Amino acid sequence: MRSTLKAALCAGLALSATLAATPALAADQPLSPDLAAFRDLYRELIETNTTVNNGSCTEAAAKMATRLKAAGLPDSQIVPFSVPEHPKDGGVVAMIPGTSKALKPMLLIAHIDVVEAKREDWTRDPFKLIEEDGYFYGRGTVDDKAQAAIWTDIFVRFASQGYKPKRTIKLALTCGEETSGAFNGAEWLANNRKDLIDAAFALNEGGGGRTNGTPVSKGGKLEVQTLQVGEKAYQDFTLTATNPGGHSSQPVRENAIYELSEALLKIRAFEFPVEFSDTTRAFFTRAGAARGGEVGKAMLAIVANPADGAALAVLRQDKQLNSMLHTSCVATLVNAGHAQNALPQRATANVNCRMFPGRTTEETLATLEKVVDNPALKLVPKVLGKPIAVVPPMDPAIVGPMEQLAAKHYPGVLVLPTMLTGATDAVYLKGIPTYGVPGAWGDPDGNGVHGLNERIEVQSLYRARDYLTDLVKALAG
Incomplete structure (x- = not known):
């Protein structure tokens, strides 16, 4: 399971306190031309099959490169890549040069391959973007084409606006994240073209929010936003x-x-054995205090004493919390x-x-x-x-803007650092501290990620786009 929402869906945090609701846009509100263009980009990604057996990441990457060129990004700033042995597993790297020579670049990364989906098993065609009852349905609507579409759309808008960041911004759309042991684009770039992706830090999938089980557009509440700092x-x-x-x-x-x-x-x-990183220690401390009750007390107790058998017995009953401990x-x-x-x-x-x-x-x-x-x-x-999985530092220069902008876009919602119990391509980005960003939210049931009828709430995608646009601008200067 690898998605923008993973940390939120895997953290298993069910806060007992009811947090502030986030306002939703009216369902019948017409899309602005800007938002309609983003929806079309997202649709094109979803409707391009990128499964390992029947799809082509190379085709999807080429379509995104075409959009970048149409927005005004010159060919010199767009680098498609593939290898002869895996012609369908290609990707693309793009960059917007910064004005500062002192600031090292930042990297926006997302994988565009998806898990297999069989039409006969799904209620709807998995490779058609279908909007229904406040959700977008389709394979990859969450994992990870939501993130890939948002990053590409940010580049399209920045290019068309002539935006000049202080820090160079790089974009990498890669293939192979969903298939262990197969060709992996992020790994290939790190080993063969590190210059294309080298950066001070990278923003990736792995963070996100979680609702109380009712769609925000139907009056539900967004309970938590998570920032992924480290993964297994x-x-x-x-x-x-x-x-x-x-x-x-x-x-x-x-x-x-x-x-x-x-x-x-x-x-x-x-x-x-139980062990902690700075991330999981902060998560269990803050989440335990917010949650309270038997589980909250056990979370605080296990931080104080990792050998506390009684606390561990309580936490074993929650498979996600238990998985974060070892x-x-x-x-x-x-x-x-x-x-x-x-x-x-x-x-x-x-x-x-x-x-x-x-x-x-x-x-x-x-x-x-x-x-x-x-x-x-x-x-x-x-x-x-x-x-080896490496935990990036809780750098205030990176984490601070994430938390501050989350307070602006998702007022009253708790923001927690978390460790992903799954895995992403971050493990291959040698020496580049990589963070899973907050933003899109999901439901407690996992939204069909890697399963049937994958979906994301429409407003979740649109709000994440706004939040992440502001975040990239803040971090790029």
Whole structure:
């Protein structure tokens, strides 16, 4: 799960206090030409299939480049990229030069690939932008074409207005974020064209808001806005048990399926130790104080004493809060046997781990091997050289404007720093502190991200566009 709303949807924060409602625009209010142009850009992105098997990020990136050129951005400031081995996984980088030589650039990044969506499973065509009952429906309406459309639209407007920022602004639309182990545009840029994206900091997906379950346009309340400062690192491990096999009419105790099952049950029972980053410590402290009650008290207690078993027992009941406290590993796929009437010769499982910032693949592997405690089983990482997740600093020069503008655009709404329990392309941006921005809000049910009938509230998208435009201007000088 990787979207503008992820931190809000994953944080699991259900504040007991009712916070101020944010006013919504009238549903029948006609769109200004400026907003209508943004909606059309967003539509074009949604309706360009960018799934890994059937779509083309290269095509989507080319369409966005065409819009940038039409707005007046010269070819010299637009750099399409792709590799021969993955011709459909291309992207585009663009830049608006700043007037200051002292200020290092800022980077706006978003991925334009999406998770697969099958028409027969959806109520509506997933690759048509459909506006219905106050929502936009379609694959990628949240993850991550909302962010990509907003960033591109900001560039289009800045170019057409002749806007001259003090700080150079860079835009990177990339592919491959949704498919671990496949070609990843952000990783390729960082390894091969770091000059194109090098920046003092980057603004990314991962932050966002959450409602109380009722659309804001229908009187619901926006409960929280989150700023993502850090995330876990993603890694899959393949766990394999092998045996000679044989005829099933003469079973023996050595059985690959049983051995694999025993190992997986050990992994299920194991819990990595509690640890904190500056981000999660601030989140649990502020959110715990605001929430109150048993969960709020437990959040404060675990900060004071990470070994507090009673507090941890309470927090384990909330899967999102629990996930923020430590590395997690879980079995997600199994495959075993070769015939119904034969003893299994091989059984494998995929163990998916989300590693706490600073934790490496090697030490996670070592821990899992100790937990399994069976040298006959083989455990190997699927992706070698996976970067370590690094928590960026809570830099007041960056965080301050985010919070101040959130107070302007979302008055009365609590703004919290949070760590994303999922993962984004931030892990590949070597040495570039990367922040998931507040802005768009979602519903507690997750808005169909990675699932069926993905949607975003129309006013959520439009309000986020306004907020993020002001934020980019503030940070660019």
